[in-house]
Amino acid sequence: MPSSAGHRRFAAAWDWLSRHESARERRLRARLAGQATGRVLEIGYGVGSNWPHLPADVDYVGIEPDPYMRERAERHRPPGRELDLRDGDAQALDFPDASFDTVIGTLVLCTVPDPAAALREIRRVLKPGGRLIFWEHVNARAKAGRLALGAITPLWSRVGGGCHPNRDTLQAIEAAGFAVEDLRRGKIGPLPAISGVARPAEAAP
Ligand SMILES: C[S@@+](CC[C@H](N)C(=O)[O-])C[C@H]1O[C@@H](n2cnc3c(N)ncnc32)[C@H](O)[C@@H]1O
Numbered sequence: 423m424p425s426s427a428g429h430r431r432f433a434a435a436w437d438w439l440s441r442h443e444s445a446r447e448r449r450l451r452a453r454l455a456g457q458a459t460g461r462v463l464e465i466g467y468g469v470g471s472n473w474p475h476l477p478a479d480v481d482y483v484g485i486e487p488d489p490y491m492r493e494r495a496e497r498h499r500p501p502g503r504e505l506d507l508r509d510g511d512a513q514a515l516d517f518p519d520a521s522f523d524t525v526i527g528t529l530v531l532c533t534v535p536d537p538a539a540a541l542r543e544i545r546r547v548l549k550p551g552g553r554l555i556f557w558e559h560v561n562a563r564a565k566a567g568r569l570a571l572g573a574i575t576p577l578w579s580r581v582g583g584g585c586h587p588n589r590d591t592l593q594a595i596e597a598a599g600f601a602v603e604d605l606r607r608g609k610i611g612p613l614p615a616i617s618g619v620a621r622p623a624e625a626a627p
Contacts, residue, residue: 426490432583433469433490440471447610451475451528454555454617458482460523463547465512465540466530470495473505480524483517485510488583512540520549528557529610531594532585541598545622554600557617558591559610567614592616599623 443451455475464472467484468491476482483506486492492507499505510516512527512534525544531537544554562568571588578587595602600620608615 430490437469437494458524462524463522464526470498515543517547525554531591554620559613559615560591561588
């Protein structure tokens with residue numbers, strides 16, 4: 423895990439990067455966060471990059487375990503908007519079962535130490551018929567790409583706030599009992615990425 427100086431530097435870097443996202447990335451955030459409905463939980467909200475895209479009528483709770491991210495996010499709180507922001511860990515959510523209509527997780531399952539535990543928790547707190555909205559960079563599908571991502575992971579993780587660029591996150595979402603809808607594949611810089619919506623499998627249409 424990165425040191426706390428590492429976390430502070432990463433939060434500053436992420437803040438800068440988030441303010442300089444491409445128009446395509448902003449459109450993607452708008453498409454994803456814009457689908458949120460009802461009571462919404464965002465895991466690992468970072469510096470709040472999805473906030474400008476949330477529908478006005480959602481009831482939003484965000485959790486973020488990194489104090490440096492939380493401090494930076496405060497600077498980007500949209501004026502006049504009620505956002506319930508808390509310290510928290512996606513692997514042990516401090517919310518009752520079936521308490522959210524939507525969970526948003528963007529670029530976060532690469533960093534959570536145990537993504538399977540986080541996905542179990544997300545499933546637990548989603549209401550029947552609720553939706554997980556996700557955007558994640560993921561492992562390559564081709565062998566050469568997997569080898570390359572595996573090779574850079576130790577250093578990448580050290581400078582990238584604990585991020586693992588070589589996770590099979592789509593498989594992890596499905597293994598956690600979600601049915602994935604509207605899966606889209608793309609890239610974030612050179613990294614393969616996926617986005618979409620997933621519902622607890624028994625509630626899938
Ligand atoms: C690359 S940043 C992405 C931030 C934001 N979701 C976004 O889309 O810009 C990864 C985030 O995951 C958060 N994170 C790491 N471990 C976590 C955990 N166990 N539970 C919730 N969030 C976590 C980090 O603190 C960081 O804010």
